Amino acid sequence: MPSSAPPVAISTVELTKRYGEFTALDRLDLSVPRGRIFGLLGPNGAGKSTTIKILTTLLDASSGSATVAGFDVAADPVEVRRRIGYVPQLLSADGALTATENLVLSARLHGLHGRIRVARVSEALAFAGLEAVANKLVRTFSGGMVRRLEVAQATLHRPEVLFLDEPTLGLDPVARKTVWERLRQLRETEGMTILITTHDMEEADVLCDELAILHQGRLAVLGAPEALKAEIGPDATLADVFVRFSGAVLDHGGSYREVRESRDTVRRLG
Amino acid sequence: MSPFLEFFREAAAVADAEVRKLRRDPTELLSRAVQPVLWLAVFGQVFSQVRGIPTGDLRYLDFMAPGILAQSILFSAIFYGIAIIWERDLGIVHKLLVTPAHRSALVFGKAIAAGLRGLVQAAVVYLVAILLQVHIRWEPLPVLTVAAGVFVGSCIFSTFSLFIACIVKTRERFMGIGQVLTMPLFFASSALYPVQLMPGWLQALAAVNPLTYLVGALRGSMIVGGTSVHALGTSFGIMLLVFALLLALASKLYPGLAR
Numbered sequence: 353m354p355s356s357a358p359p360v361a362i363s364t365v366e367l368t369k370r371y372g373e374f375t376a377l378d379r380l381d382l383s384v385p386r387g388r389i390f391g392l393l394g395p396n397g398a399g400k401s402t403t404i405k406i407l408t409t410l411l412d413a414s415s416g417s418a419t420v421a422g423f424d425v426a427a428d429p430v431e432v433r434r435r436i437g438y439v440p441q442l443l444s445a446d447g448a449l450t451a452t453e454n455l456v457l458s459a460r461l462h463g464l465h466g467r468i469r470v471a472r473v474s475e476a477l478a479f480a481g482l483e484a485v486a487n488k489l490v491r492t493f494s495g496g497m498v499r500r501l502e503v504a505q506a507t508l509h510r511p512e513v514l515f516l517d518e519p520t521l522g523l524d525p526v527a528r529k530t531v532w533e534r535l536r537q538l539r540e541t542e543g544m545t546i547l548i549t550t551h552d553m554e555e556a557d558v559l560c561d562e563l564a565i566l567h568q569g570r571l572a573v574l575g576a577p578e579a580l581k582a583e584i585g586p587d588a589t590l591a592d593v594f595v596r597f598s599g600a601v602l603d604h605g606g607s608y609r610e611v612r613e614s615r616d617t618v619r620r621l622g
Numbered sequence: 623m624s625p626f627l628e629f630f631r632e633a634a635a636v637a638d639a640e641v642r643k644l645r646r647d648p649t650e651l652l653s654r655a656v657q658p659v660l661w662l663a664v665f666g667q668v669f670s671q672v673r674g675i676p677t678g679d680l681r682y683l684d685f686m687a688p689g690i691l692a693q694s695i696l697f698s699a700i701f702y703g704i705a706i707i708w709e710r711d712l713g714i715v716h717k718l719l720v721t722p723a724h725r726s727a728l729v730f731g732k733a734i735a736a737g738l739r740g741l742v743q744a745a746v747v748y749l750v751a752i753l754l755q756v757h758i759r760w761e762p763l764p765v766l767t768v769a770a771g772v773f774v775g776s777c778i779f780s781t782f783s784l785f786i787a788c789i790v791k792t793r794e795r796f797m798g799i800g801q802v803l804t805m806p807l808f809f810a811s812s813a814l815y816p817v818q819l820m821p822g823w824l825q826a827l828a829a830v831n832p833l834t835y836l837v838g839a840l841r842g843s844m845i846v847g848g849t850s851v852h853a854l855g856t857s858f859g860i861m862l863l864v865f866a867l868l869l870a871l872a873s874k875l876y877p878g879l880a881r
Contacts, residue, residue, distance in 0.1 A: 405880070405881070408720050409719075409720065410716060410719055410720065410877070410880040410881065411880075411881050430722050433720055433721060433722040434722045436720065437720075438716070438717065438720040440713035440716045440717060441713065442711075442712055442713045443712075444712050444713030444714050444716070444717055446639070446643075446714055448643040448646065448647070449639060449642060449643065453639060453642060456635075457635055457636070457638075457639045458717075458721065460631065460632065460634075460635030461632055461635055461636075461718065461721040461722075461723040462721055462722065462723075463628065463631075463722070465631070489646075505717075506717075
C-alpha cells in the first residue's frame with residue numbers, strides 16, 4: 353500500500369563502520385525519498401560497498417543507524433529483507449541452473465508458492481525478455497542476459513527498495529542501455545526506490561535522479577547530477593564533479609581488481 | 623504460515639536446486655566412486671589374503687565394506703565446503719542471505735542435498751560390493767538402516783565442511799584443511815580395523831569421532847554377521863546430536879561469508 357508507506361525509503365543517521373583502526377564508513381547521513389534512482393559514487397575504498405552491505409543487512413554497522421522501507425536494519429533485519437531486492441556486483445545467477453530454476457529458487461525463498469509463484473516467474477521471464485531461453489542453463493547466457501535475469505530475480509517479490517552494486521560493469525553498451533531501461537521501468541510502474549553504486553559517470557548522469565559522492569568513508573557531496581555540474585561551471589561534466597569532490601583522478605580502466613573481476617565474469621560466461 | 627513449515631519449504635527449495643545441479647553433473651558422482659572401488663578391490667582383497675587384522679568369523683573384505691562406504695561418504699561430503707566458497711566468490715551466498723529465509727534453512731537444505739547425494743554414492747559402493755561377493759544383507763530393515771545412516775552421515779560431514787568453509791573462507795586454505803581433517807577422521811575410526819586393536823589414545827579419539835558411530839551403524843546392518851560396537855540407538859542418537867550441533871554452529875557462521 354504505497355499511500356501508507358513512509359515517504360523516505362532509505363535513511364541513515366551517523367552510520368559508521370570500523371574495521372579495527374580503519375574507518376570504512378564515517379558518520380554517513382543519507383535520506384532517499386521513495387521512487388528515486390539514487391547513485392552512490394566514489395573511488396574504491398570510499399565506503400560504497402560497505403554502505404550497501406549494511407543497508408541490505410549483510411553487515412552490521414559499528415555505530416549509527418539505518419532504516420530501509422521503514423524498518424531498522426539492525427533491529428528488524430528480516431522485515432527489511434522482505435522488502436528489498438539485491439543484485440550483487442558479480443554476475444551471480446547460478447550458471448548450473450536454468451533461468452526458470454534461478455527464478456523459482458528466489459521465489460520460494462521469498463515465500464511465494466503455488467499459483468502466485470507460477471505467475472510471478474513467468475512475468476519475470478517476460479520482463480527480462482528471456483522467455484525463449486527460460487529452460488537453458490544460465491552459463492550459456494551473455495552478460496546482458498544474466499543481468500536482466502538478476503534484476504528480474506531480485507524483483508520477483510515486488511520489493512520496495514532495490515539495491516544494485518555496479519549494475520552494468522562489464523556489459524556492452526547495448527546491454528547497458530537495456531538494464532537502464534528495465535530499472536526506469538521498475539521505478540515508473542512499481543514506484544520502486546533504486547539505489548546503485550557505480551563508477552560509470554554516464555550511468556550516474558543519465559540514470560540517477562540524485563547522487564552522493566563518498567570520499568574516505570564520508571559524504572563529500574550530495575545533489576542532482578545537473579545541480580552538481582552547474583556548481584562546478586558552465587561546461588562541467590560529471591567527471592569534473594567526481595574529481596573535485598572525491599580527490600581522485602578518474603581512472604577509466606578501473607582498478608586491477610575490477611578489471612580482473614569483470615574478466616573472470618566474462619570467462620565464466622565464456 | 624507457521625515458521626516450522628516455512629523452514630522446511632525454504633530448505634526444500636535449496637535442496638531442490640542442489641539436486642538439479644547434481645543430476646546434471648553425474649561425472650562427479652562417478653569419479654567419486656573410483657576411490658571406494660580401489661579400496662575394496664585392491665586393499666581389501668590383499669588384506670583378506672593376509673588375515674593380518676582379526677575380524678572374528680567375518681571375512682576382512684566383508685568387515686571393511688561398511689567402513690569403505692562410510693569413508694566414501696566422508697570424503698565426498700567434506701568437499702561441500704569448496705562449493706560454498708565458490709558460491710561466496712560468485713555472490714550467490716549474498717543473494718541467498720538477502721532473502722528473508724531462515725539462515726538455518728539455507729544450511730539445512732544443503733545438508734539434505736548432500737544426504738541424497740550420499741544415497742547415490744552408497745548405491746555405487748553396493749554395486750562394487752556385490753561384484754566382489756561381499757555378503758550383503760538384503761532384508762528391508764537393514765537396507766533402510768544403512769540408507770538412514772548414509773543420509774545422516776552425509777548431513778554431518780557436509781555441514782562440518784560448510785562450518786570449516788565459513789571459518790577459512792578461501793579455497794586454498796580449505797583444500798589444505800580438508801586433507802588435514804579427513805585422514806585423521808578416517809584412521810581414528812573403526813572403518814579399517816576394530817577399535818579394540820587401537821592404542822588407548824586412539825581409542826579415545828575414536829570414541830568422539832562421529833565416523834566411528836556411522837561405521838558402527840553400517841557394520842551392524844549392511845553385512846551378514848556384522849556387529850556394531852554400539853547399540854543402533856546409541857549410534858543414531860549421537861549422530862543426530864552431532865548434526866544438530868553442527869547445524870546450529872554453521873547457521874551462526876554462514877552469514878559471515880557475505881561480510
